[in-house]
Amino acid sequence: MKVVLAYSGGLDTSVCVRILQEKYGYDVVTVTVDVGIDKKEIEEAEAKARTLGVVEHYTIDAREEFVRDYIFRAIKANANYEGYPLSTALARPLIAKKIVEIAEKKGAEALAHGSTGKGNDQFRFEAVFRTLVPEKKIIAPVRELNLTREESIAYARKHDIPVAAKKDKPWSIDENLWGRSIEGGELENPASKPSDEIFEWTRVKRKETEYLDIYFEEGVPQKLNGKRFAPVELIMEANKIAGEHGIGKIDMIEDRIVGFKARENYECPAASVLIEAHRALEALTLTRQELRFKAGVEQNWSELVYHGLWNEPLRFALDAFTDTTNSRVTGNVRLRLENKSFAVVSRSSPYSLYSLEAVSFEDKSMNQREVEGILKYHSYQPGRYYAVKKL
Ligand code: ARG
Numbered sequence: 001m002k003v004v005l006a007y008s009g010g011l012d013t014s015v016c017v018r019i020l021q022e023k024y025g026y027d028v029v030t031v032t033v034d035v036g037i038d039k040k041e042i043e044e045a046e047a048k049a050r051t052l053g054v055v056e057h058y059t060i061d062a063r064e065e066f067v068r069d070y071i072f073r074a075i076k077a078n079a080n081y082e083g084y085p086l087s088t089a090l091a092r093p094l095i096a097k098k099i100v101e102i103a104e105k106k107g108a109e110a111l112a113h114g115s116t117g118k119g120n121d122q123f124r125f126e127a128v129f130r131t132l133v134p135e136k137k138i139i140a141p142v143r144e145l146n147l148t149r150e151e152s153i154a155y156a157r158k159h160d161i162p163v164a165a166k167k168d169k170p171w172s173i174d175e176n177l178w179g180r181s182i183e184g185g186e187l188e189n190p191a192s193k194p195s196d197e198i199f200e201w202t203r204v205k206r207k208e209t210e211y212l213d214i215y216f217e218e219g220v221p222q223k224l225n226g227k228r229f230a231p232v233e234l235i236m237e238a239n240k241i242a243g244e245h246g247i248g249k250i251d252m253i254e255d256r257i258v259g260f261k262a263r264e265n266y267e268c269p270a271a272s273v274l275i276e277a278h279r280a281l282e283a284l285t286l287t288r289q290e291l292r293f294k295a296g297v298e299q300n301w302s303e304l305v306y307h308g309l310w311n312e313p314l315r316f317a318l319d320a321f322t323d324t325t326n327s328r329v330t331g332n333v334r335l336r337l338e339n340k341s342f343a344v345v346s347r348s349s350p351y352s353l354y355s356l357e358a359v360s361f362e363d364k365s366m367n368q369r370e371v372e373g374i375l376k377y378h379s380y381q382p383g384r385y386y387a388v389k390k391l
Helices: 011-022 039-051 063-076 088-106 121-132 149-158 231-244 269-285 288-306 313-326 368-378 380-389
Strands: 002-006 027-034 056-061 110-112 137-139 172-176 179-183 210-217 220-224 249-255 261-267 331-338 341-348
Touching: 002 011, 002 088, 011 027, 011 149, 027 039, 027 088, 039 056, 056 088, 063 088, 063 220, 063 231, 063 269, 063 313, 088 110, 088 121, 088 172, 088 288, 121 137, 210 231, 210 269, 220 231, 220 269, 231 269, 269 288, 269 331, 269 341, 288 313, 368 380
Parallel strands: 002 027, 002 110, 027 056, 110 137
Antiparallel strands: 172 179, 179 261, 210 220, 210 331, 249 261, 331 341
């Protein structure tokens, strides 16, 4: 009997391997899907899987697919849930899809993941599993045994599983190209200030003011400072530049799917600057009506994806909308990076709807008097309201 486990090499998934072997009697196949995790961690995960005696281990480099089919769509949708530029939420459906592919190839009867029963990731994994292979069994050992993090650590110690999480650094970290999330330990108290050591991507290394040019084609970032990058490299470079300026730290309260509020800390330098630059270009190239309608599309897209409903047909329809509107989102945006923050300082596009003649104080091509008629009727209805009110 075979089970395929989504395996990061972290505490929870390592504990899962043992439980699946000992308690459930499965042959375990582990799969680490690389969506932009540290190379060293991937090697460690591989080595750890072998010491745990898995029957097979796969490492799948899904970074290119992640950027093209997930991150670029998120940019077009300015994806953001309550202030969180979706990162973990964005990668889970892709990881789940890869797990399903291996399970089918190996003829496994079950799929497993290391999520707890309190978080969002169980929804995201299982939504994909149930949609693509409803006949397969799903096992979530940590949830099933109702384990606390401390119990997981104790279980790991007892079973000679090496653990990185220490009692004084008990954070649960999830990382991919689009962001890094840190939760747990003292961070769970929203009144406590996070200690600096939890941050890795936003340590300030560049103190001088710097300008960053981002060039988009049809809503997709293609160049940084005039240099064309392949998708994965572009995101990494944007993370490096913005991160070294200390940009992209978020400390927030987030409403989880199950209804709890959670304190979350994120580092998302590339997501912060690329989405903001993208918005600036949309403001220049889309009509007022498109922008107004798109805000609702963005909210719907982000909620669907946060809730793990990547395969919901509505998501495809919303993507069709963001593709259509973004066909004119081409051009350059310049950002100024300084003092751990950034601002858009210029934007330009061949599809710009901006008319300098129309808006400029210095131009006479519009006869200003022509607007009088519009003004006369602009407040017609509030005028009627006061007239009727007096009766
Ligand atoms: N709250 C975020 C989300 O639901 C991130 C969760 C990441 N998990 C973690 N163990 N740090 O998408």
